Amino acid sequence: MKIKYNPREIEARWQKCWEDEKTFRVVEDTGKEKYYLLEMFPYPSGKIHMGHVRNYTIGDVVARYKKMKGYNVLHPIGWDSFGMPAENAAIEHGIPPAKWTNENIEAMKKQLKRMGFSYDWDREISTCEPEYYRWEQLFFLWMYEKGLAYKKGGSVNWCPTCKTVLANEQVEAGLCWRCGTEVTEKYFDQWFFRITSYVEELLDYCDKLPGWPERVLTMQKNWIGKSHGCELVFPMADSDDVIKVFTTRQDTIFGATFMLIAAEHPLVMELAKGKPVEQDVRDFVERVKKQDKLVRTSDYYEKEGVFLDAWCLNPVTDKRMPIYAANFVLADYGTGCVMAVPTHDQRDFEFAEKYNLEKIVVIQNPDDPLDADTMTEAYVDEGVLVNSGKFDGMKNMQALDDIAAYLESIGRGRKTIEYRLRDWGISRQRYWGAPIPIVNCEECGAVPVPEADLPIILPRDVELTGEGGSPLDLIDSFVNVTCPRCGRPAKRETDTMDTFVESSWYFDRFCCPDHSVKPGLDKEKVKYWMPVDQYIGGIEHAILHLLYARFYTKMLRDFGVLDVDEPFSNLLTQGMVCKETMRCSKHGYLFPEEVTDGKCIYCGLAVKIGKTEKMSKSLKNVVDPNYIIDEYGSDTARIFCLFASPPEKDLEWSDQGVEGSFRFLGRVWRIVEDYIDDIKEVAPFDGGEALEGDLKNLRRKTHQTIKKVTTDIEDRFHFNTAISAVMELVNTLYQIERPEKNDRTALSVIRETLESVILLLSPIVPHITEELWEMLGKQNQLSETAWPGFDAAVAVEEEITIVVQINGKVRSRIQVAAGEPDDKIKELALNDSKVKQLTEGKKIIKEIYVPKKLVNIVVK
């Protein structure tokens, strides 16, 4: 009797088996080579989505493959469980964040287990537990001690109605996302991590991470934004004070005709003070400060400024330069002041046009000479210096160093380096995050909590209303403490840490999740496992998370806790899961289940199929993993995600594609079923006798497939082509004429092929393959079995096809024995009847022979 492929039954069965036997538990074993595979851990939002399914499937295939290859594989999972959604759920539905979070974790854990992922569940961690964040607090104390954590005034988005701080993404067109009130800027003391003290190393290692995608490294380099230039000193015209600027274009110094200062810069009001312009300047500054950040960075933002009734001197020409406050100068880059060279900088040009300021050409365009009075835009290309004193005639790029040296020699400048990267602001005026271990004392200022008092536990019985700032402020037992230094009453810091802090070291904690002694990381274990050999996650974390994790790693290394310079040796950024959108003119976007036969189920109108976009709830183009698992099983979900496109590209969801993947698994199932009785007692072919015809071809194809699948997984993570190769092998098997029941040789070859198919598919679809493996009478679990090897001698083709081209066009193909000598092949090509016919009466100019591939005959 044939048994039908029943994914629901077999998947549950094997999942239970892996769980009961702790198949994927690992311990450190110095006798075995380790392999640490990590996928970015999820935020417990409630349900897993297809993005998770794809990410974790890719990782699982690699983890299972490496295990079969004999590595000691660490494949952990946990929860990035602090963050705003828990707090919002509490505000909206009155559920305590801890309860909401832990319920979500339970639900998602169930879903992950249903996918059959090979996690070591004994290492599960949840970052909102004190056992985790207490070490983060310890690291904070160490950072504070070394000046790597510090407090500084900074501006934040503030909603006056909700009385709370908003993240940038919570400000929609200048309005609060929750109540629609206009958001204002507010200054707060905030905590920062001094990531900038590692900026050079972070940049340097961008060239030492060959296992990272080039584009991620480029993004990080751009984010760090290193510029070489000069700090120049401009004396004030009427006092002994100076204004310092940073510039990368000291070659244009002779053309600097005015000075610009960021509107927010304190110097602006200082210079205007007591002058008739003071009120105008104040108005201007207030107006600029109020402008929303989004507006300020839009394309239409017009350059504006106000004259401060003050002058400075050009340091090389001593010409008087008027000083303006301007809305487009960045206060926190360089010195907040810039020298303006309107002839060679487009922004300065526009400003000079508007306020009718002087222009002096200092770089001449060799092809089309410039005239300061008639030019319509700044000339920003290279050229030859003019109006530049002793530097006239030099190429501007070559004069950069000479001019810098000259400025230094007259005491008006020096070479410097600037970075775009700012220190990392980690203060969040929120409840659901790790408390910062600081006490604010009126006498002593910010005082670190003694190490012995850690952890500072986040109180859990809290009522959240969403108004009035941090809820922690309202909890007397938390806030009111005595100062650890002077013993007087003091207030505990109520800011919590950015959740990116937790994700900056969780991969270290996975190496020793239960280690409960200082510093929370077991040096030996961490040394064994770190760095992560393969990290897999979404491209959306290309900058922030990955940069923070790199910084934190270097810092913990300097604290003596870690031995590695970089946390992730290899990085794979997988593409998004996308699906077409569907829209009804009456009911807007529709979920797939709200559409039948192309019509809206509410009104029967034809549904418009829209663009394919990233799956999202707002576009309703989502597919619930649970539905796919119920309908087809997780093996189908897994193989579809891998087959539809290579991992780094976007995956387009297709219901028919899922159907096709399911059909393929059925096809594998049936062919094993079909042969099972005949091959039960037969051993796989051992190469003992010579094979002929179909059997020989099948065996060759089998070994070729093992080879291809191995390199596709090992070298490139191209699971789609690996699966194609197995499909081809299965197709070949279907083509084989059914051997007699007593033809043991034929059956043994077929058995070898079937076992190979199962082994090769096992990391991809672990449940069905375990089941088939068992049906073949195997005692050992497939997950504990070694990856198959191939015999190169068997895989080699004995006949090869040689393409014959005439003048580069394919005209014929000839079959030759693989060992045929080159001369013979050329001769055969020339004597081919088709070739003879086409070269008749023409002169053969030359022949090109590409060994074992083609012959190209050039004729005239």
Next chain:
RNA sequence: GCCUGGGUGGCGGAACUGGUAGACGCAAGGGACUUAAAAUCCCUCGGUCCUCGAGACUGUGAGGGUUCGAUUCCCUCCCCAGGCACCA
């Protein structure tokens, strides 16, 4: 604007260092099995032309170039996606 990717059949995608373009799958069409349908198994499937052959031409965003030969290398341009965006 700058920096990265990327444009290949009706569709998702193959083609690894310049050497048979379109593997594999989906959709479509046809056949077998069946009383019938589903399922399954098998076959066809870039385009145009024709003397339907185991034929000719054409074809990897567009135009040039290098080469015996280009989806692959070089130049110019167009389009799409992502990142950064007044960083002086």
